[in-house]
Amino acid sequence: MKRTKQMALLAVLALVLAACGGNDTASDTTVTTAASATTTTAAGTDDMAPLEGTIEGAGATFPNPVYQDWTFIYTSDVQPGVSINYQSIGSGGGIEQFLLQTVDWGTSERYLRDDALAEGRESRGCDALQWPVLFGAVVVAFGDDQFDDLILSGDVVADIFETRITNFNDPAIAALNPGRDLPDLEMTVVHRSDGSGTTSVFTTYLENDTATWTLGSGTEVQWPAGTIGGQGNEGVTAGIEQNPGGIGYINQAYALINDLPTAQIINSDGNPVKATLEATSEALEVLEVPESFQFDILGVGGGGYPITGAVWNFTWECGYEGNTAELLRDYWTWAVSSDEAIQAAIELGYAPLGASLRARVLEAIARTGSLD
């Protein structure tokens, strides 16, 4: 009995000590960030009073790495009085939580359709705004290094993922890769088992830009029997690498980090293109974005990589309390236009907005809370 009491006392003591330790480090960081903040404000061009407050967002997991980076840079160097919470709960969750008005902004890999916009207008009493923030490519990756740079057309990709082509030595693949030695190897097709914006981008491309795709598009589709699903990019990569003849689609950023061999995809001008940041940006330059910002990236030609998707943010035109709208405008203006934010995105493999599109996005951001 006595023994247990002593133990309990020790445990409590340890907890208290740990808590004190935590406090110490916390106050340390506050001091440093405050110091660096003063320097930036002094060096900055505008001498506006520093902002204070909290904004909350929720949505897609795909942009989460760069969103965390941005939050860190912004709250330590630009506006230390602001705290930003982003919960990466998924694209569907981003739309849902935004329309339920539980968060200040929503993020999704698919744009709001007219029915969702109407629903929002009815519940909020003003328009929901949506604008693209970032772009990212989806690549077809292999488990075996010998297939790096293999040329595939959209139709062949569709046939592979519907298991009509099941072997790497298929004549359709050989015809696209003259002179290349293709082994007799059965394919194992790997797709995402979770609902995901990556699947949405990939299947939207296949549905619109190929003649042979029959499975429709969306964050999840019913893949043919015998294909395997992986949980997240991690699970798909494991599936690609552990099965002989593994082939699957993943985010370009993820393929970069893991150094996976990827295919060249033939775009609508007949050019085989490998997914690089330049090729993704080139796809975006010719992109015609409608006034509503409701668009899919389809029919990419020139030197552009054809399987590309966007990330949208949603905000409201009215109904924000306190300085929330001001914080949203300041943060997102910084995130889409400042050099350091753009650099952070590029380093993580995302393609930033082009100059003309950025000007339009900034206009949309400025409308956030403009009716209040």
Added chain:
Amino acid sequence: MTTVRSDGLKGRGIGRYGDRVFAALLLASGLSVLVILGAMVLRTTIDALPVFEYQGFFRFVFGPEWHAGFSRQEFTGTYGAWAFIYGTLFTSAIAVTFALPIALAVSLYINFYAPRRMRTPLSYVVEVLAAVPSVIFGLWGLLWFVPTILHPITRWVAETFGGVIPFLSAPVPNVNYFHAGFVLAIMILPIITAIAREIVATTPLDEMNAAYGLGATRWEVLRGVVLPRSFSGIVGATMLGLGRALGETIAVLMLVGGSQRFGGRLFFPGDTLASHIAATFQDAAPETLQALMGIGVVLFLVTMFVNVIARVIVWRFGRLGGEAL
């Protein structure tokens, strides 16, 4: 001496009411279990009602097609959960097939064969295995156990016997029913073992000694006295393990194949009820969310169904074995 004792028992102020308060507390705790269960069943069923109305309950349960829709207002997809029910039962059956014999062997070894010094450490190790979180099993299975140990074996099995037995035929992807079921077996092994060990230990010594006295060997005593005596308890232990196998989510999600299809092969990549909910709810549109609620209701029904069967087994064979339960 007597005075001291009566002092201790004599009610003082609160003590007089303490009994009633304590009884009320216990009643509240007992009721809370019912209330929580009732609230869960009611809520999920209410949320799932629209999809049952849209598909029809039987078409929802036995429909082989699952096409998620993306509408906010109405139902546009096709929702049939049979592929997931099938996968859940298939993987759980594999898990129990492997876990039960091993668990029985371990509990008999610990009780009757292991050196006395070994018994406590052995039981302890089994319990530690029960404390490993399922996500660890999933990651360990996906990234180490399956690629280095299980996959080479299953591939060999498919190459050697697959030509003759269609059930074992190739291809063998890294995620499939069997790999998920086998890792599930490792996960439920400690649960079944821990309970079976306690059950086996309660076999009346008199009966065992009587059997020995009649000249029975150790094996005959185990088979003739210990196992029949423990039958209903072992079924109970298996049911607890099976319960975990049916509802296990994350580890299965990583290993079962996630394909929304079902197939008769042992090495087919499929999906289960719980893992399909976990995999897709994050990105689901409102209509699909309701369908996922429907899967939740079905999972509840499947678990109940399996438990009822277990009760029947215990009741039926318990009577045959001369035990009233």
